[in-house]
Amino acid sequence: MSGSYDRPPDRPGMRGLGSSPRTPEYDAYDDGAVVTQQGGRTSTQSRDPAYGTYEPEPISPDSLRTDYERVSRPDIYVPTREARKVQSLTAPIVPAGSVTGRSLTLVITIMCFLACLTVGAVYMIRQSANAWLRDIASEVTVQVQAKDGTDAEKLTQQVATYLGQQAGISKVTVMSAAESAALLEPWLGPIDDLNALPLPRLIAIELDRAGTPNVDAVREGVEKQFQGVTLDDHRRWQRQITTITHSFSLGGLAILALVAMATTAIIVSATKSSMASNREIVEVLHFVGATDRFIAREFEKHFLRLGVRAGLVGAILALAVFTLMPTIVQILGGGSLTLSELHRLVGSGSLDMAGYVLMGIVVVVIAALCMLTSRFGVFRILNSKH
Amino acid sequence: MIRLTNVGLKYDRGPEILSEVNFHLRPGSFHFLTGPSGAGKTSLLRLLFMSLHPTHGQIQLFGQDVSRITTSKRAPLRRRIGIVFQDFRLLEHLTTWENVALPLRVVGKRLDDYKEDVTDLLQWVGLGDRMHGYPSVLSGGEKQRAAIARAVIGKPELLLADEPTGNVDPQMARRLLRLFIELNRLGTSVLIATHDHQLMRQFKAPRLELHDGHVRIV
Ligand SMILES: Nc1ncnc2c1ncn2[C@@H]1O[C@H](COP(=O)(O)OP(=O)(O)OP(=O)(O)O)[C@@H](O)[C@H]1O
Ligand SMILES: [Mg+2]
Numbered sequence: 359m360s361g362s363y364d365r366p367p368d369r370p371g372m373r374g375l376g377s378s379p380r381t382p383e384y385d386a387y388d389d390g391a392v393v394t395q396q397g398g399r400t401s402t403q404s405r406d407p408a409y410g411t412y413e414p415e416p417i418s419p420d421s422l423r424t425d426y427e428r429v430s431r432p433d434i435y436v437p438t439r440e441a442r443k444v445q446s447l448t449a450p451i452v453p454a455g456s457v458t459g460r461s462l463t464l465v466i467t468i469m470c471f472l473a474c475l476t477v478g479a480v481y482m483i484r485q486s487a488n489a490w491l492r493d494i495a496s497e498v499t500v501q502v503q504a505k506d507g508t509d510a511e512k513l514t515q516q517v518a519t520y521l522g523q524q525a526g527i528s529k530v531t532v533m534s535a536a537e538s539a540a541l542l543e544p545w546l547g548p549i550d551d552l553n554a555l556p557l558p559r560l561i562a563i564e565l566d567r568a569g570t571p572n573v574d575a576v577r578e579g580v581e582k583q584f585q586g587v588t589l590d591d592h593r594r595w596q597r598q599i600t601t602i603t604h605s606f607s608l609g610g611l612a613i614l615a616l617v618a619m620a621t622t623a624i625i626v627s628a629t630k631s632s633m634a635s636n637r638e639i640v641e642v643l644h645f646v647g648a649t650d651r652f653i654a655r656e657f658e659k660h661f662l663r664l665g666v667r668a669g670l671v672g673a674i675l676a677l678a679v680f681t682l683m684p685t686i687v688q689i690l691g692g693g694s695l696t697l698s699e700l701h702r703l704v705g706s707g708s709l710d711m712a713g714y715v716l717m718g719i720v721v722v723v724i725a726a727l728c729m730l731t732s733r734f735g736v737f738r739i740l741n742s743k744h
Numbered sequence: 745m746i747r748l749t750n751v752g753l754k755y756d757r758g759p760e761i762l763s764e765v766n767f768h769l770r771p772g773s774f775h776f777l778t779g780p781s782g783a784g785k786t787s788l789l790r791l792l793f794m795s796l797h798p799t800h801g802q803i804q805l806f807g808q809d810v811s812r813i814t815t816s817k818r819a820p821l822r823r824r825i826g827i828v829f830q831d832f833r834l835l836e837h838l839t840t841w842e843n844v845a846l847p848l849r850v851v852g853k854r855l856d857d858y859k860e861d862v863t864d865l866l867q868w869v870g871l872g873d874r875m876h877g878y879p880s881v882l883s884g885g886e887k888q889r890a891a892i893a894r895a896v897i898g899k900p901e902l903l904l905a906d907e908p909t910g911n912v913d914p915q916m917a918r919r920l921l922r923l924f925i926e927l928n929r930l931g932t933s934v935l936i937a938t939h940d941h942q943l944m945r946q947f948k949a950p951r952l953e954l955h956d957g958h959v960r961i962v
Pocket of ligand 1 (some may be wrong): 756779780782783785786787788830
């Protein structure tokens with residue numbers, strides 16, 4: 359095959375081979391240079407002597423074009439994108455707009471918003487429930503229901519003295535009849551005649567937190583010793599609070615699972631449609647030797663960015679809701695009483711550090727979900743097609 | 745390098761395009777592939793590029809049987825092949841420069857490592873002043889040159905070109921032919937499908953002639 363070029367071999371060499379140093383400037387139309395690539399690098403080098411005997415025809419850029427090309431592309435037609443100052447060298451292979459549209463972003467934002475609201479609400483409820491339980495756990499109430507004719511006051515004092523002698527009890531407070539009545543006021547309204555009602559007298563006991571007081575033994579002792587005395591360590595109440603918080607948590611988990619499922623489903627279908635609309639790109643990528651992993655990465659990049667961006671916006675919106683909740687309640691007509699009730703239910707109504715971390719985790723999970731779902735979606739589509 | 749044994753090809757319900765095709769191309773060889781329009785040149789190249797499976801027979805590429813190759817195993821082999829399509833297949837949303845750099849990007853090379861190579865090659869094929877424009881504004885011949893640049897940028901072991909000079913003037917055709925010859929001299933096996941007799945006269949290389957589904961080497 360050698361020597362079959364289109365030029366006579368006796369033409370002089372185009373340049374003094376080896377004599378003059380190459381000009382550093384690269385001549386685009388210099389036929390004496392050949393493009394070689396060694397180890398992935400392309401370099402231009404002089405031909406070896408056997409091939410160095412060509413006279414390049416002077417090619418001007420214009421002569422490279424056919425007459426048709428010269429005529430068909432008038433110089434006035436300069437596309438605006440070509441005039442961009444920054445030359446694009448690594449534009450995304452899959453255009454972002456073809457993957458993550460505005461409505462998709464909106465939906466993922468809403469999903470993250472809901473997830474954050476759920477997580478935040480459950481977290482607050484658990485926090486305040488725990489605080490309650492902690493308070494209640496160290497408090498025991500003793501009810502003294504005096505039988506007709508017995509002196510309630512005297513009996514109460516006797517019980518209090520007895521309790522004070524038991525181990526593990528740090529403080530005994532006897533509540534007066536008026537104090538007991540005050541506790542009932544929110545339910546019964548002002549009570550004029552305290553003696554008209556057979557109100558039990560109350561003794562509040564604070565347990566010593568350091569030791570492990572045997573409440574059951576105390577209960578047995580006090581109930582044997584005195585008649586009409588019951589000891590309530592709020593266990594039923596505790597159980598109820600625990601049950602309620604557990605159900606809230608479970609409900610929250612269910613919502614989170616639904617949100618995750620919906621997000622996955624949306625991303626799967628978005629992956630499908632973006633693969634379909636970028637079919638040509640996928641094809642060309644396959645032609646130039648791209649692996650499925652590479653193609654998947656090109657798609658999942660966009661989904662990751664979508665997840666992070668939508669996730670952050672959703673989380674910030676959720677935080678805004680938590681912050682503005684008191685204001686919203688007030689606007690809806692709730693007074694300070696409603697607010698304090700609300701606070702009792704969901705704690706202080708604001709998130710602490712751990713709460714923020716939880717929201718951050720929600721964002722990370724949503725973003726990861728978007729990315730991984732799209733990755734596996736791409737793999738599945740690529741492998742099902744062939 | 746390439747060995748076809750009793751290869752037959754038929755599209756779904758159509759007639760047999762290729763039947764009992766046997767040939768062997770050695771590493772470092774240079775061949776033209778000719779035949780009338782519709783003879784099946786493009787189809788044969790697609791077989792060699794593994795975007796078609798033969799209806800029967802066996803195709804060996806780089807010593808591997810690729811007749812029934814799966815998608816996942818295709819990628820590493822395709823990285824060793826450069827292909828120029830009759831219809832170019834450039835991506836419209838990437839600049840010409842980015843299109844040419846695509847094979848290098850796909851194998852995970854770093855921009856700094858291939859930046860100059862791509863620019864050099866584009867200038868060499870006469871697209872120096874158009875490389876940061878988009879393919880949609882290129883002429884047919886310019887697109888063709890971009891497609892060729894993309895095919896050769898990775899210095900493939902095998903170059904398949906489908907009518908690579910179909911849209912350029914004789915002068916440019918000669919220049920492109922020289923590019924292929926240079927590549928061949930550096931060790932790339934080249935197979936060029938062409939109708940261009942003028943081109944084939946310029947370089948003496950064996951021809952695979954496709955006729956009635958059979959291949960004859962002259
Ligand atoms: N995807 C396809 N499905 C069905 N028939 C096809 C397909 N592609 C090609 N053919 C048929 O196969 C035959 C060979 O086509 P091919 O494109 O290989 O010819 P060619 O030699 O490249 O022609 P040309 O020189 O015009 O490019 C044609 O008759 C064409 O109609
Ligand atoms: Mg063809």
